[in-house]
Amino acid sequence: MVIRVLIADDALFMRNMIKEVFSGDDFQVVGEAANGVEAVEKYKQLKPDITTMDIVMPLKSGIEAVREIVKFDKTARIIMCSALGQESLVMEAIEAGARDYIVKPFKPEKVLEVVKRVIKAEDG
Amino acid sequence: MVDLSKYKALFLSESLEHLQSMNECFLKLERGEKEEDTIATAFRNAHSIKGMSASMGYNQIRDLAHSMEDLLDQLRQKQRELDKEIVEVFFQAVDRIEKMLKEVEQDKEFDPAWEKLTERIQGLVKKKPTTQIPESAPTKKSLPKSEKKTKAEGIELSVLISPSADSPSVRALILLKRLEELGKIINAVPSREEIKQGKMVKAEQGYPVKIFMEGSYQEEQLNRVLSGVSEIAQFEFKQARLKAEPEKEPTQIETAQKAQEGEHAISPLPQTVRVKTQLLDDFINSLGEMILIKGEMEELYRKISHSGLRQGLDRMERLIREFHDQVMSARLMPIELLVQRLPRLVRDLAREEGKEVEIEILGKEIELDRALIEKLPDPLVHIIRNSVSHGIEPPEKREKLGKNRVGRIIINAVREHDLVLLSIADDGQGIDPKKIAHRALDKGLISKEQAEGINMEQAINLLFMPGFSTAEKVGMLSGRGVGMDVVKSVVEGMGGMVSVFSELGKGTTITLHLPQTVAIVNVLLISLANEIFAIPISRIMRSVEVYPYQVRKSQNQEYYVERQELIPLLYFHKLLDLKAPENHRFPLNALLVEGKKKKMALVVDELKGQEQAFIRPLGRPLERIPGLGGVTMLGDGRIVFVLDLMSLF
Numbered sequence: 092m093v094i095r096v097l098i099a100d101d102a103l104f105m106r107n108m109i110k111e112v113f114s115g116d117d118f119q120v121v122g123e124a125a126n127g128v129e130a131v132e133k134y135k136q137l138k139p140d141i142t143t144m145d146i147v148m149p150l151k152s153g154i155e156a157v158r159e160i161v162k163f164d165k166t167a168r169i170i171m172c173s174a175l176g177q178e179s180l181v182m183e184a185i186e187a188g189a190r191d192y193i194v195k196p197f198k199p200e201k202v203l204e205v206v207k208r209v210i211k212a213e214d215g
Numbered sequence: 216m217v218d219l220s221k222y223k224a225l226f227l228s229e230s231l232e233h234l235q236s237m238n239e240c241f242l243k244l245e246r247g248e249k250e251e252d253t254i255a256t257a258f259r260n261a262h263s264i265k266g267m268s269a270s271m272g273y274n275q276i277r278d279l280a281h282s283m284e285d286l287l288d289q290l291r292q293k294q295r296e297l298d299k300e301i302v303e304v305f306f307q308a309v310d311r312i313e314k315m316l317k318e319v320e321q322d323k324e325f326d327p328a329w330e331k332l333t334e335r336i337q338g339l340v341k342k343k344p345t346t347q348i349p350e351s352a353p354t355k356k357s358l359p360k361s362e363k364k365t366k367a368e369g370i371e372l373s374v375l376i377s378p379s380a381d382s383p384s385v386r387a388l389i390l391l392k393r394l395e396e397l398g399k400i401i402n403a404v405p406s407r408e409e410i411k412q413g414k415m416v417k418a419e420q421g422y423p424v425k426i427f428m429e430g431s432y433q434e435e436q437l438n439r440v441l442s443g444v445s446e447i448a449q450f451e452f453k454q455a456r457l458k459a460e461p462e463k464e465p466t467q468i469e470t471a472q473k474a475q476e477g478e479h480a481i482s483p484l485p486q487t488v489r490v491k492t493q494l495l496d497d498f499i500n501s502l503g504e505m506i507l508i509k510g511e512m513e514e515l516y517r518k519i520s521h522s523g524l525r526q527g528l529d530r531m532e533r534l535i536r537e538f539h540d541q542v543m544s545a546r547l548m549p550i551e552l553l554v555q556r557l558p559r560l561v562r563d564l565a566r567e568e569g570k571e572v573e574i575e576i577l578g579k580e581i582e583l584d585r586a587l588i589e590k591l592p593d594p595l596v597h598i599i600r601n602s603v604s605h606g607i608e609p610p611e612k613r614e615k616l617g618k619n620r621v622g623r624i625i626i627n628a629v630r631e632h633d634l635v636l637l638s639i640a641d642d643g644q645g646i647d648p649k650k651i652a653h654r655a656l657d658k659g660l661i662s663k664e665q666a667e668g669i670n671m672e673q674a675i676n677l678l679f680m681p682g683f684s685t686a687e688k689v690g691m692l693s694g695r696g697v698g699m700d701v702v703k704s705v706v707e708g709m710g711g712m713v714s715v716f717s718e719l720g721k722g723t724t725i726t727l728h729l730p731q732t733v734a735i736v737n738v739l740l741i742s743l744a745n746e747i748f749a750i751p752i753s754r755i756m757r758s759v760e761v762y763p764y765q766v767r768k769s770q771n772q773e774y775y776v777e778r779q780e781l782i783p784l785l786y787f788h789k790l791l792d793l794k795a796p797e798n799h800r801f802p803l804n805a806l807l808v809e810g811k812k813k814k815m816a817l818v819v820d821e822l823k824g825q826e827q828a829f830i831r832p833l834g835r836p837l838e839r840i841p842g843l844g845g846v847t848m849l850g851d852g853r854i855v856f857v858l859d860l861m862s863l864f
Contacts, residue, residue: 101259103489104225104267147262174266176281181385182411185392191445192389194381196270208445 094210095121097137099130099153100145100172105195109143109172112199127151131159134167141206142169144189146180154184161188168209172197219271223319226271228489230316233260234309238559241305244297245562251291257305258287264312275325276315282336283308295344304336306559369401369429371455372437376415376422380446383422384413390447393440394426402427421448427455490545492585498542505535547582547731550628550637553591554579557599561624564603571610571621572603578628583635587729594702598639598725599624601699606643606723616720618642633731633753634711640724646717648674658682675715679703738847738857740823741806744793747823749847749857756809758822760802775805775816782807787817791842791858796820808860 096118098109106123113120122137124130128150134142142160146153153171160167171184171192181192190209193202240257243250261284268276283305289295311329318325374390376383387410394400400407404425405414415422431454441450509531516524554576565572583591607613607622614620625640651674652666660680669677677683681700699713706713706727717723730753738749739758759777766784767774773784784805788795805816826847844859 102229102263102267104222104229105270107225108222108270145266147259149259174262174269174277174281178382178385178413179411181382182388185385185388190389192382192385195266196272205445208443211443 097139099124127156551579581628
């Protein structure tokens with residue numbers, strides 16, 4: 092079964108890099124968002140299996156977006172993308188409902204590992 | 216391993232955009248426009264650059280951006296006030312990162328200056344004036360000395376977070392959250408608060424976390440939950456008796472949230488795609504080919520005369536024209552991109568020269584072909600430098616003259632038919648013909664007699680002569696040898712022209728007349744000495760037939776008289792050094808054209824019709840010949856020169 096992915100990051104550059112990580116047959120990138128507002132909208136529209144979410148984005152922060160998405164769908168699987176030194180923000184995102192996180196620069200293997208675990212831990 | 220090289224171009228262009236945005240933010244802050252949003256925007260920009268450079272492995276840029284981000288964060292949190300030193304250091308950092316990006320582009324090593332700058336910023340960050348949020352002492356709330364000792368059945372879970380975890384405390388928090396889905400957590404060591412503060416202890420095998428949960432659980436449940444969390448090295452659990460403990464959630468967390476809740480309206484993101492200029496050039500080339508092929512088919516039509524063919528050709532012509540317009544509009548970019556860096560330049564130049572100058576930009580949305588936008592930065596920068604260095608007077612002098620202390624430069628872009636007029640006006644001291652003459656005399660460009668009685672028009676012409684530079688001192692940012700002559704040749708090389716207007720004591724305005732589009736143009740075909748030439752129609756006011764009674768002679772110059780206006784009559788073939796035909800027969804065919812200031816009537820042999828022509832530029836050495844603006848191919852395959860009237864006069 093193909094895992095459907097939504098990528099939220101305000102840098103086109105980052106979105107492209109993340110897309111490449113999910114270029115395998117197991118995944119399908121179903122959408123991209125460039126800000127927190129779009130992230131929430133696209134989530135509601137596409138209902139992806141996994142969402143990668145940048146923390147700092149214009150219009151609405153990744154954390155706020157997580158909050159709204161989880162409110163809308165409590166089974167949402169969101170993985171935060173952070174840069175070094177953002178622990179407190181990542182933790183806030185986790186408290187808001189994000190499932191896991193990856194740190195830039197990220198190794199594709201790490202990303203895939205995190206994704207696999209997050210997917211595996213589906214609520215019964 | 217992801218191949219990063221193909222992301223380099225995108226990384227560079229996006230990073231530059233963020234730098235530009237930061238520049239604008241800092242300029243605003245320096246002017247005293249205290250907006251929370253401005254700081255938040257700058258913070259986001261620094262953050263983005265940090266993230267992108269980290270992903271690309273440029274850790275030096277990451278570190279510098281990170282330090283900026285920290286300082287901006289303090290400002291954002293109102294933990295400190297903005298001051299001159301901070302603004303200055305921000306500008307330095309922006310410049311440094313820009314240089315580093317160039318170094319990346321050129322695959323050069325980073326100039327080590329970044330390190331000191333980063334340390335300096337970090338130093339500022341540490342020297343935070345007042346700590347608004349007092350550093351809370353670690354709350355060791357594991358076991359209160361209070362009497363809340365209710366015993367409950369539960370489990371004690373001992374987890375070891377992998378020693379290689381990127382963020383063990385985040386991992387621990389995730390662990391807690393997953394376990395909370397299973398049951399109630401009574402207590403944890405380190406506590407939830409401590410975990411949030413990052414206070415994890417590293418043991419040999421990893422980071423130990425103990426969690427006490429109420430209730431009883433089956434092994435599979437725990438296994439399932441824990442296998443869903445990465446970076447867990449090992450875990451074990453046992454039944455236990457627990458002491459109840461009220462969990463205190465820390466409420467003060469640095470959030471990026473408040474900064475993001477901007478109340479100002481931000482326009483929705485346009486649906487855009489980045490397209491390489493080369494691709495658009497290729498489109499234009501393909502279109503050009505299509506036009507040529509259509510021309511060939513037109514020739515065929517003349518022989519075959521089939522109505523269906525006619526219709527097809529007409530439709531093709533419409534389609535080609537539409538496609539051309541669409542591609543041309545894709546090539547158009549707002550002038551904004553060209554002028555957005557100027558405020559910063561003006562600021563730096565003014566500071567260096569000890570002057571006060573402000574710049575205003577109007578008509579930012581006016582568009583120009585991107586090929587032109589690419590060529591204009593250097594000439595523009597040179598003109599601005601001249602304005603600040605030689606035009607605008609020092610503040611004290613301005614006050615004495617009754618002028619505003621702060622000099623003004625106004626950049627204005629206006630569209631006129633298919634031309635864009637880009638003017639740069641300052642309210643400085645204007646051009647002094649005498650000074651110019653003096654300089655030219657010194658440089659041996661003119662003779663003493665010529666220097667005397669020189670008027671403004673002549674002085675302006677002198678400015679454009681190669682070898683003329685009025686730089687009295689070579690500042691850090693001025694006088695790099697880009698003279699007005701280079702400005703002129705760049706602008707004329709793109710089919711435009713430069714005009715200057717100046718009033719001594721009042722100021723100078725330089726106007727660039729630029730063609731808005733560059734490729735497919737309507738031309739008039741004319742014959743001259745049995746040769747066919749093409750002239751872009753935009754340059755031609757109209758064509759006239761000249762009868763003998765309309766010709767007047769005065770001092771060896773013939774004039775065409777129209778409605779009491781004397782228009783110089785010139786024979787085109789003479790201008791191009793072509794053989795004169797046998798006596799011109801009346802009525803003469805002449806084209807009325809407008810040169811830089813005057814009208815002229817150009818006599819040609821015959822008018823051969825109009826055409827939509829794709830003009831190909833001439834390469835060297837032909838492009839140097841005045842009068843030749845390019846070459847185009849007629850429908851019958853003949854190649855004709857396109858004449859560039861501007862360069863003839």
